[in-house]
Amino acid sequence: MSVIVFKAILVVVLFLVSLGIAAYSTYAERKIAAFLQDRIGPDRAGPFGLLQPIADGVKMFLKEEIIPTLSDKFLFILGPSMFMVTTLMVSAVIPWGLPLDIGGEMFALQVADVNIGILYVLGVVSLGVYGIMIGGWASNNKYALLGAIRASSQMISYELAMGMSVVAILLMTNGSLSLNHIVEAQGTGKLYGFINISGMNWNVFYQPVAFLIFLICAFAEANRTPFDLPESESELIGGFHTEYSSMKLGLYLFGEYINMFISSAIISCLFFGGYNFPGIEYLGTILPHNILSIISVLVLFGKIFFFIFFFMWVRWTIPRFRYDQLMRLGWQVLMPIAIVNVLLTALGITLFGN
Amino acid sequence: MMQLTNRSKVVTKPEMTWVEKLYIPAILGGLQITIKHLFKKKATVKYPEVQKEFAPVYRGMHVLKRDEQGRENCTACGLCAVSCPAEAITMDAAERQKGEEHLYREEKYAAKYEINMLRCIYCGLCEEACPKDAIYLTDRIVPSEYTRGEFVFGKDMLVEKIDDRVDVSKRKKEYSI
Numbered sequence: 001m002s003v004i005v006f007k008a009i010l011v012v013v014l015f016l017v018s019l020g021i022a023a024y025s026t027y028a029e030r031k032i033a034a035f036l037q038d039r040i041g042p043d044r045a046g047p048f049g050l051l052q053p054i055a056d057g058v059k060m061f062l063k064e065e066i067i068p069t070l071s072d073k074f075l076f077i078l079g080p081s082m083f084m085v086t087t088l089m090v091s092a093v094i095p096w097g098l099p100l101d102i103g104g105e106m107f108a109l110q111v112a113d114v115n116i117g118i119l120y121v122l123g124v125v126s127l128g129v130y131g132i133m134i135g136g137w138a139s140n141n142k143y144a145l146l147g148a149i150r151a152s153s154q155m156i157s158y159e160l161a162m163g164m165s166v167v168a169i170l171l172m173t174n175g176s177l178s179l180n181h182i183v184e185a186q187g188t189g190k191l192y193g194f195i196n197i198s199g200m201n202w203n204v205f206y207q208p209v210a211f212l213i214f215l216i217c218a219f220a221e222a223n224r225t226p227f228d229l230p231e232s233e234s235e236l237i238g239g240f241h242t243e244y245s246s247m248k249l250g251l252y253l254f255g256e257y258i259n260m261f262i263s264s265a266i267i268s269c270l271f272f273g274g275y276n277f278p279g280i281e282y283l284g285t286i287l288p289h290n291i292l293s294i295i296s297v298l299v300l301f302g303k304i305f306f307f308i309f310f311f312m313w314v315r316w317t318i319p320r321f322r323y324d325q326l327m328r329l330g331w332q333v334l335m336p337i338a339i340v341n342v343l344l345t346a347l348g349i350t351l352f353g354n
Numbered sequence: 355m356m357q358l359t360n361r362s363k364v365v366t367k368p369e370m371t372w373v374e375k376l377y378i379p380a381i382l383g384g385l386q387i388t389i390k391h392l393f394k395k396k397a398t399v400k401y402p403e404v405q406k407e408f409a410p411v412y413r414g415m416h417v418l419k420r421d422e423q424g425r426e427n428c429t430a431c432g433l434c435a436v437s438c439p440a441e442a443i444t445m446d447a448a449e450r451q452k453g454e455e456h457l458y459r460e461e462k463y464a465a466k467y468e469i470n471m472l473r474c475i476y477c478g479l480c481e482e483a484c485p486k487d488a489i490y491l492t493d494r495i496v497p498s499e500y501t502r503g504e505f506v507f508g509k510d511m512l513v514e515k516i517d518d519r520v521d522v523s524k525r526k527k528e529y530s531i
């Protein structure tokens with residue numbers, strides 16, 4: 001099997017998995033919301049309501065497609081498509097597991113091991129603002145425009161702190177921007193230089209502050225509570241997607257859940273060792289390579305699912321920020337802390353070597 | 355200042371400490387509270403499968419009772435209609451003919467008896483007014499309809515079926531004057 005064929009299959013699989021996870025995130029969101037509020041949640045469609053996402057999807061497709069008369073039709077359609085495309089594009093650089101051994105050849109479970117991986121992630125994520133901005137602008141509606149303005153300023157502000165917190169991680173991996181290198185570095189070496197657990201050398205133990213900043217920024221980037229101002233239903237009637245209906249609205253909502261999935265994947269890769277898990281070296285000696293690869297993929301997905309759960313858990317815990325509080329937190333709190341964190345990390349690395 | 359009572363409290367708003375200003379301990383506390391609810395017993399009653407029992411005083415859809423021999427109790431005296439604060443009840447009286455003794459208990463009966471279920475406020479005054487043990491409010495729920503007209507229930511909806519009696523023993527009260 002040639003590399004191209006494998007990558008093509010991987011792309012298709014990733015696409016389907018992202019969509020599937022996004023679909024079932026909506027189900028999980030409703031279930032978790034219900035459980036956290038002492039309710040049961042959707043349980044009518046299929047056993048435990050498991051067919052609910054399908055029913056929702058069918059409903060979305062069958063709804064009437066409304067394009068406002070005074071909107072810019074081309075941009076109106078471009079907005080959600082662009083949002084969806086950018087969210088799906090990020091998954092290209094994430095290493096999903098150890099390489100697979102197919103017929104003696106090793107195939108990396110990563111669509112593209114670009115050497116600027118994390119830069120690519122930040123770049124594409126910031127492209128996602130365009131999807132929201134274009135959609136909100138093209139709607140020709142005050143609420144949509146307000147939502148879009150909020151979304152873009154929020155995402156741009158928090159990208160800075162996010163980037164700064166990532167710099168601290170990059171310093172620790174000798175400046176390599178490749179996500180693959182970052183993940184691999186967390187699988188080797190001893191924790192703090194003396195605790196010998198293989199595959200446990202996670203960045204979160206060295207950079208808890210950076211992790212916290214990244215996590216908060218991820219919430220803001222994914223437009224999740226407590227930073228869901230762009231689409232606050234009570235104030236803006238849905239924000240940038242006020243005018244959207246049918247599957248174009250579906251694309252926005254879907255894109256958001258994919259965003260959440262991808263952010264969880266990136267958090268896991270940057271701070272929680274990606275596909276590494278304690279005891280990976282020992283298992284590598286007793287299990288065939290391919291099985292170990294599959295376990296590593298499952299471990300990564302376990303971490304991702306935990307973070308998706310965490311996103312939902314936080315949603316039902318913390319109320320929404322006010323807009324000025326949001327901006328103050330981003331610029332006056334997270335940003336300086338991130339910069340100081342980078343300086344301290346750099347100082348630590350210069351003083352104590354590695 | 356002189357205090358009139360000793361119930362007043364002095365409200366203080368202390369400066370937050372540095373740790374409190376971080377908000378992280380507070381957020382963690384909140385997360386702890388929400389996660390506890392994940393394992394709590396759910397309050398939901400899965401309605402069509404599981405039904406909550408009604409209280410004995412529940413006032414739902416009316417029934418026009420028959421006696422043990424299956425004869426209608428109602429004599430169309432009109433006390434229920436008079437007592438009804440929402441003026442939801444109307445009726446037409448008729449005289450019992452020969453050969454109808456097995457249908458109606460008294461010489462006079464209601465040829466037409468209608469309750470407008472949209473006007474009805476389910477107060478139960480008709481039941482209290484009835485001298486003949488004829489009308490009762492039951493624990494049955496009024497079925498939903500699509501048009502307003504369908505909510506005017508006639509005798510076909512209100513009179514209990516001979517082979518499908520409605521139990522109103524919970525609502526029967528003994529009055530002492």
